[in-house]
Amino acid sequence: MPVKNRFAELQDEITAWRRDLHENPEILFDTHRTAAIVAEKLTEFGCDEVVTGIGRTGVVGVIKGRANGSGKVIGLRADMDALPIHEQTGLDYASKTDGAMHACGHDGHTAMLLGAAKYLSETRNFDGTVVVIFQPAEEGGGGGKEMCDDGMMDRWGIQEVYGMHNWPGRPVGSFAIREGAFFAATDQFELKLEGLGGHAAKPHETVDTTVMAAQLVLALQTISSRSADPVDPVVVSVTSFETSSKAFNVIPQRVHIKGTVRTQTNDMRALAEKRIRDISAGVAATFGGQIEVVYHHGYPVMVNHGEQTDFAREIATSISGGCxxxxxxxGGEDFAFMLEERPGAYILVGNGDTAMVHHPEYNFNDDAIPAGCSWWAEVVEKRMPISA
Incomplete structure (x- = not known):
């Protein structure tokens, strides 16, 4: 089954929706305009139910098939939020909001799922119910968790859930997927070092937090190189190093370090946290200083379920000739929270030779729209077929 003709017909319309969203990006949970547009279009399409305010600013639409003997309910999820990045694409539909940009393609995800919702509302060629989920705050806000915490899965009886993300560097409209652990758990840490400040010419009278922090940054790299099993991926990155002094001749009293930890298993996630705490305490004691470790648990590992992954791969192959x-x-993905609550799968669709996501020159490739929309629609029609 190649790309559905209906989506080739709708491509210009869906592209116009996408470019309007691109021009008007909204960050985290402040997706009020986007959510209103989504709700308006779902209502216009004739969805059986449209509900706003799920997970603060999320939107849910319900579409019932021509038959409902199967009792199946499938959720399809797209994210709506943008990033706090100043756009540098030079597009005629570039962001009109300074410091906000759709640099990850969530405008494309939203537009494609809207396109699929329009088609499914027109045809209803399936036996069961589809729930289209438009989620805020994927970029660090945990909007997926908020929607689950609002009871979304139980309220609509969702049994399986599917997600999609565009992927630069892959041929446009091609697909890729993997079973099991896919996207990483994303944790953050803060290390607050306290020493004894003083004159830079008299270091012996101080407890030098800069030297202590420098040693700590290097020591943290041994978590990956010496504490972790080489076949169990872990990334520990220090991303911020700030002292309490800006003067060239002052040894600072305090240093504040921030960083991130990325892991693919729960065991490695626990080990990385323990080693950060142990190494921090040891380095601080060695230099005679004090340290406070603040550890934030972020998104969990995103795990694709076996049966649903095989099915998602089959649909992708039918559309593009392979997967x-x-x-x-x-990187992290808060669709992980939905996959913890229900079986499902997350797939990548090619965005072509474009800038990478989270880059100020990135742009979603509208040529991917027919393939992405077709995958959503085929998931529904093939997973909930109408019996002959």
Whole structure:
């Protein structure tokens, strides 16, 4: 089954929706305009139920098939939020909001799922119910968790859930997926070092937090190189190093370090946290200083379920002629929360030779729309077929 003709017909309309969203990006849970547009279109399409305010600013639409003997309910999820990035694409539909940009393609995800919802509302060629989920705050806000915590899965009886993300560097409209652990758990840490400040010419009278912190940054790299099993991926990155002094001749009293930890298993996640705490305490004691470790647990590992992954791969192959094995991704994805509550799968669709996501020159490739929409629609029609 190649790309559905209906989506080729709708591509210009869906592209117009996408570019309007791109021009008007909204960050985290402040997706009020986007959510209103989504709700308006779902109502216009004739969805049987449209509910706003799920997970603060999320939107849910319900579409019932021509038959409902199967009792099946499938959820399809797209994210709506943008990133706090200043756009540098030069597009005629570039962001009109300074410091906000759809640099991850969530505008494309939302538009494609809207396109699929329009088609499914027109045809209803399935036996069961589809729940289209439009989620805020994927970029660090945990909007997926908020929607689950609002009881979304139980309220609509969702039995399986599917997600999709565009992927630069892959041929446009091609697909890739992997079973099991896919996207990484994303944790954050803060290390607050306290020493004894003083004159830079008299270091012997101080407890030098800069030297202590420098040693700590290097010591943390041994978690990956010496504490972790080499075949169990872990990334420990220090991303911020700030002292309490800006003067060239002052040894600072305090240093504040921030960083992130990415892991693919719960065991490695626990080990990385323990080693950060132990190494921090040891380095501080060695230099005679004090340290406070603040550890924030972020998104869990996103795990694709076996049966649903095989099915998602089958649908992708029917559309594009194949589906590659996706690599492990050390970035995070809060669709992980939905996959913890229900079986399902998450797939990548090619965005072509574009800038990478989270880059100020990135742009979603509208040529991916027919393939993405077709995958959503085929998931529904093939997973909940109408019996002959």
């Amino acid at each position: 590659d094995e996706a690599p492990i991704v050390m």
